[in-house]
Amino acid sequence: MNDEPELADTQREHWQHTYTAHPGMYGEQPSAPAVHAADVFRSVDATDVLELGAGHGRDALYFAREGFTVQATDFSPVGLEQLRDAAREQGVDERVTTAMHDVREPLPLADASVDAVFAHMLLCMALSTKEIQALVGEVRRVLRPGGTFVYAVRHTGDTHYGSGTAHGDDIFEHGGFAVHFFPRHLVDALAEGWNLAEVHAFEEGELPRRLWRITQTRPR
Template identity: 80%
Template sequence: MPEQDLELAEAQRAHWQQTYTVHPGMYGDEPSAPAVHAADVFRAAGAEQVLELGSGHGRDALYFARRGFTVTATDFSPVGLDQLRDAASHLGLGAAVDTTVHDVREKLPLSDASVDAVFAHMLLCMTLSTEEIRVLVGEVRRVLRPGGTFVYTARHTGDAHYGTGIAHGDDIFEHGGFAVHFFDRALVNALADGWRLDEMHAFEEGELPRRLWRVTQTLPG
């Protein structure tokens, strides 16, 4: 990784650590709308094990566990995962949720074809280069069982913040300390190469509001 990219990645890691420390449970207890959708898709596909990438303090991981899935939750913030483990224990879901500190720039800490489904809400559009995103999706493909489903969301180039703030290149722009890689349609299509692209759904979330795509793609069986 170029030194400039490494510095930005480390700055983002520190920023998220500080954010979760100052604002524990910052996204609340209710699951995100994409997680609710994903749980239905995963259940219909017969999935039992779910890997969540970038789980943060765990509102979606806990929802998957409440829906009866066994969940492996990863994040590069130990602070966020500490909050997730505490919440899981309090809710009696500790046995259903396993947490692992992990940076998605590294190989996923799972064996080949070991999970039924993968979920990532706004993780792919963090401070990752296009090449790092491609490698990560390749890792998702490696750990999914044949016929497994991948649901992810990403802010796209129609978002009001696209092209503004601090530009870091490769369609990455920073606002308020948070850097985002905005997706265009070509990137979504490229990431679906070799998969079945089931859905590309546009939606809005939060303030501004953020404009995102919810992408569902299935690994051939």
């Protein structure tokens, strides 16, 4: 993609405006992948969770309410401000920290410093395949041996795949939102060197959107 930096910057501005215009746009209930992830994390005795692309925090707050310590990152300061306000209102602010971060850059965490990582719809944003691969490498770096990574992405079986404005690299834009639709071979490539536990197909929201929920662990 020749327009990767420009597209990513445009998407950042778009999300800023969206969170400002629609505070708490995804509601307060956690996503289905977050509910699943909490069960998985609990089953392996994880205590601290890093969420990538936390937005206004519905999933980060759920993890905190479930007793996890949460580090929430996003590239939108507006979304993170809404998350912090909600954490105080729900009485879980002592278990939640936030950091503004662009996932095209290295994660601001030490090696082997977290038990679990969660990302819902973050990996299928306007990121190139190369950037996604680098990000998953960073996730592996910050996870402790045996740590778990759960992420959910829209895939190439989705209704919107192949339509709208094409940006190359399986990225298509609809209504101002650009999505990198995942083919199965990309999921498998991202799991190389990991233990791939599950690729679960599910649907969410209107259309409906078609996604995969992937669970993989860093070998001990």
